[in-house]
Amino acid sequence: MKTPFLVSIMIITFLSDFNSNTTTVNDSYKIGDVVSDFKLKNIDGNMVSLSDYDDAKGFIIAFTCNTCPFAKAYEDRIIALDKMYASKGYPVIAINPNNPMAQPGDSFKAMQMRAKEKGYTFPYLVDEGQHVYPKFGATKTPHMFVLQKTKQGNVVRYIGAIDDNYKDTSAVKTKYVENAVDALLKGEEIKEKETKAIGCSIKV
Amino acid sequence: MKYIWLIILLGIFSSCKQNKSDNKASANKVETAQAIKINTDSIQLDVYDFNGFKKFLNKKDDKIHVINFWATWCAPCVKELPYFEKLNKTYKDKQVDVVLVSLDFPHLYETKLKPFIVENKLTSKVIALDDVDMNSWIPQINKDWSGSIPATMIYKNDKSEFFEQSFTYETLENEVNKFLK
Numbered sequence: 001m002k003t004p005f006l007v008s009i010m011i012i013t014f015l016s017d018f019n020s021n022t023t024t025v026n027d028s029y030k031i032g033d034v035v036s037d038f039k040l041k042n043i044d045g046n047m048v049s050l051s052d053y054d055d056a057k058g059f060i061i062a063f064t065c066n067t068c069p070f071a072k073a074y075e076d077r078i079i080a081l082d083k084m085y086a087s088k089g090y091p092v093i094a095i096n097p098n099n100p101m102a103q104p105g106d107s108f109k110a111m112q113m114r115a116k117e118k119g120y121t122f123p124y125l126v127d128e129g130q131h132v133y134p135k136f137g138a139t140k141t142p143h144m145f146v147l148q149k150t151k152q153g154n155v156v157r158y159i160g161a162i163d164d165n166y167k168d169t170s171a172v173k174t175k176y177v178e179n180a181v182d183a184l185l186k187g188e189e190i191k192e193k194e195t196k197a198i199g200c201s202i203k204v
Numbered sequence: 205m206k207y208i209w210l211i212i213l214l215g216i217f218s219s220c221k222q223n224k225s226d227n228k229a230s231a232n233k234v235e236t237a238q239a240i241k242i243n244t245d246s247i248q249l250d251v252y253d254f255n256g257f258k259k260f261l262n263k264k265d266d267k268i269h270v271i272n273f274w275a276t277w278c279a280p281c282v283k284e285l286p287y288f289e290k291l292n293k294t295y296k297d298k299q300v301d302v303v304l305v306s307l308d309f310p311h312l313y314e315t316k317l318k319p320f321i322v323e324n325k326l327t328s329k330v331i332a333l334d335d336v337d338m339n340s341w342i343p344q345i346n347k348d349w350s351g352s353i354p355a356t357m358i359y360k361n362d363k364s365e366f367f368e369q370s371f372t373y374e375t376l377e378n379e380v381n382k383f384l385k
Contacts, residue, residue, distance in 0.1 A: 069277045069309065103279075139368070140352035161351075165336045167309070176339075196342035198307055201280060201352040201370075 028137025029145075031193045034153035038132045040095065040125035043112045048093065048123045050147075050154055057089030058148040058157070058184060060177060063138040065096045066114045067105040068200035071141040073166045075118055078142070081162070081177060082122045090146070090181050092122040097133035097141065102203035130204050140199030146180045157184060160195030244318035251310070251332040254341035260303055260331070261345065264361050267299045268383045270376075271357040273333075275307045276320045280370045281354040285324070287373040291380060292328040300380060302328040307353060310334050358383060 029035055039049045050059060062078050064071045082092035100107040108126055115124045127133050136145055137159075146158035158180035163172040176195050183190045263269055272288050274281035285304070292302035304326065308317045313332060321330055335341055342351050346366035349355060356367045356376075360383045367379070 069275075139350040143350075161339060164339055166338075167336050171336070173337075192339075195339040196349065196351045197338045198342070198351045198353060200278060201354070203279075 028135060029156045029159075030137075031156055031159065033156050034150075035147060035156060036135065037154075040127060040132060041108075042123040042125055043108070043115050048125055050093075053091065055089065056091060056149055058146065058181075059154065060085060060090055060092045060181065061136070061145040061147060062092055062094045063097050063133055063136070063141055063143040063145075063202075064094050065098050065103070065106045065141045065200070066110050067098070067103055068141045070166055070197070070199050074142045074162050077162050077169065079118065079121060081181075084178070085181050086121070088181075088185060090184070094120070094122055094124045095127050095132060096124065097127045097130060097138055098203040099130055106203070130202075133202060138202065140201055142197075142199060144177055146177060146184070148184050158190055158193055160192075161197035164195075166197070242319040242322050244314070244322055247318045247321055249313060249318060249321075249330065249332055251313070251334050254333070254335040254337075254344070257305070257331075257333050257335075258344075260305075261357070261359070266361065267301050268295075268358065268360045268380060270300060270302045270380065271305060271359075272302070273305050273307060273353050273355045273357075275353060276312075276316050277308070278353050284354060284371050284376075285326070287371055287376050289326065289328055290373055291376055294377075295380065298384060304328050304330045306330060306332045308332065 035050075037050045039047050042048045050056075053059070060081055062081075064074070064078060066072075078092060078094065086092065096106055096111055098106040100110075104110075111124055111126065114120075136143075138145075142162065144158070144160060144162055145156060147154040148157045149155075158177065160176060162177050163169075163175045165172045174192070176192055179192065180190045260269070260271060270288065270291065272281075272285075274285065276282065288302050288304060291300065306317055310332070317330075317332065320326075338351060342349055345357065346355075346368075349366060349368055352368060354370055356369075356371065358365050358367075358379055363383065365379065365382075371379075
């Protein structure tokens with residue numbers, strides 16, 4: 001009896017581990033899913049988690065980087081989102097998912113410099129070991145996720161692009177992220193919950 | 205249980221393999237064209253919005269069409285371009301048609317894209333897709349495409365496959381061969 005029991009314990013332990021692994025790869029967050037908190041290093045050296053934000057009503061999570069032309073095109077708009085919504089309870093948290101070994105321009109030092117140059121008003125976190133971005137199912141930079149804080153946890157409410165014109169801010173017709181956060185603030189249904197945009201694949 | 209171990213081993217193997225090739229991609233990072241004096245007069249670049257571009261996705265001419273989405277700023281795209289070039293040359297007689305669809309920014313067509321085409325002596329057809337309303341056209345190409353590049357569509361008449369990934373020459377040839385059968 002003893003051996004089969006031990007073996008089955010091992011199997012169960014192993015299976016549960018296996019399951020959590022597949023979760024990160026295949027079963028990334030969908031609209032309505034509760035996200036698990038993370039603890040990532042900010043450019044100031046401090047660790048940042050969602051649970052640090054007692055007063056937040058939610059979050060605008062931006063997977064972005066220094067090097068991608070599309071991410072660069074949207075830098076100022078990400079800053080504008082934080083300026084507009086942090087005070088309303090939806091701060092921006094930027095996460096760089098790229099491995100600096102594969103993309104030297106996205107090193108910790110380079111991130112610090114870029115944030116300083118641009119005057120980032122929000123944390124710019126390193127996804128060290130590239131563990132967080134797969135959970136979100138981020139595939140590219142920039143890739144946005146709007147979360148709403150609920151009793152159950154932080155729930156994914158929007159996934160996709162910032163707006164519908166990377167080239168020209170003044171020619172934007174639909175501001176997807178703003179519309180999503182505005183709807184959440186008003187307690188309304190988000191009209192477009194998922195959008196697609198071209199971006200740079202995440203460098204691992 | 206045997207199978208689970210097998211799957212896990214395969215998983216570990218494939219993820220290692222991917223990391224390796226990606227690291228290699230950065231190491232071999234091909235220099236994108238600089239804005240230096242390269243004569244690009246010979247380059248005729250057709251630029252399409254999505255409506256104009258659609259015709260490249262719906263040809264029913266019994267040929268195998270390989271549509272690669274790339275940009276000069278995309279290192280993994282640039283790395284795999286030679287494989288598409290090789291495919292185009294090797295399979296020309298077998299009714300395979302390669303189109304390289306650049307998603308470069310329009311203001312860089314003259315200073316980046318055209319010099320890149322000249323410097324790398326691209327022989328496949330290069331066109332540019334310029335349509336900012338990406339959320340409207342990306343799902344029309346493939347509903348599961350998140351929008352990251354490189355991405356490639358291979359089709360023949362009504363049969364179509366879409367790949368949001370990088371290729372080696374072997375994996376690309378393998379996918380094309382499935383259409384040849």
